Amino acid sequence: MNKEEFLNKLRANTTQQFDMPDMNINGIKYEDTVAQFISMTETSGGKVVNAKKDDDLNAIIRAAYPDAKVIASNVSGIDASLNPDTVAEAQDLNGTDVGVVNGEVGVAENACVWVPQTMKEKSVCFISENLVIILHKSCIVDNMHNAYKAIRMTDYGFGCFISGPSKTADIEQSLVMGAQAARSVTIILID
Numbered sequence: 001m002n003k004e005e006f007l008n009k010l011r012a013n014t015t016q017q018f019d020m021p022d023m024n025i026n027g028i029k030y031e032d033t034v035a036q037f038i039s040m041t042e043t044s045g046g047k048v049v050n051a052k053k054d055d056d057l058n059a060i061i062r063a064a065y066p067d068a069k070v071i072a073s074n075v076s077g078i079d080a081s082l083n084p085d086t087v088a089e090a091q092d093l094n095g096t097d098v099g100v101v102n103g104e105v106g107v108a109e110n111a112c113v114w115v116p117q118t119m120k121e122k123s124v125c126f127i128s129e130n131l132v133i134i135l136h137k138s139c140i141v142d143n144m145h146n147a148y149k150a151i152r153m154t155d156y157g158f159g160c161f162i163s164g165p166s167k168t169a170d171i172e173q174s175l176v177m178g179a180q181a182a183r184s185v186t187i188i189l190i191d
Helices: 003-012 035-044 056-064 144-150
Strands: 046-050 071-073 100-101 105-107 113-116 130-136 159-162 167-169 175-177 184-190
Touching: 003 130, 035 046, 035 184, 046 056, 056 130, 105 144, 113 130, 159 167
Parallel strands: 046 184, 071 100, 100 130, 130 184
Antiparallel strands: 105 113, 113 159, 167 175
């Protein structure tokens, strides 16, 4: 029996139909969305640096990661030694100390930041030892419902939510930072 035959049999034997339920969900709202986002980011192991729009982001990144030798970014104005748009392949980003990317939407309820793929090699988000996400405070929303409404897909058709550094705990309950991605995440919040 093929798929259409199966579905036709189901339709023929359906005796009662129900309308779709009202899915209008009002997610959680916070009195101070930015403060909640900062609190949740710190709870998840991330760091937040507040900045003004005219602040020197390169100085902020260098202060956060003074020992970094390889910085990878395609963000305009960031002094980077590697550009994920111009490397030949993703493996060329191996050894990146700090990856710097733009965040599009921050979510206060869980400290997630939507990072759209605006670069050729998205591996910069995962292969970097440390990740810096630049996010404007005006782009922080209360909950995931609002975040999904705000997402705009890029030409690459990919993006991901990132919340704090990568971590896992094995059966012995040993916490390991940087297991699948960055060991640390710093969010630069711009007014």
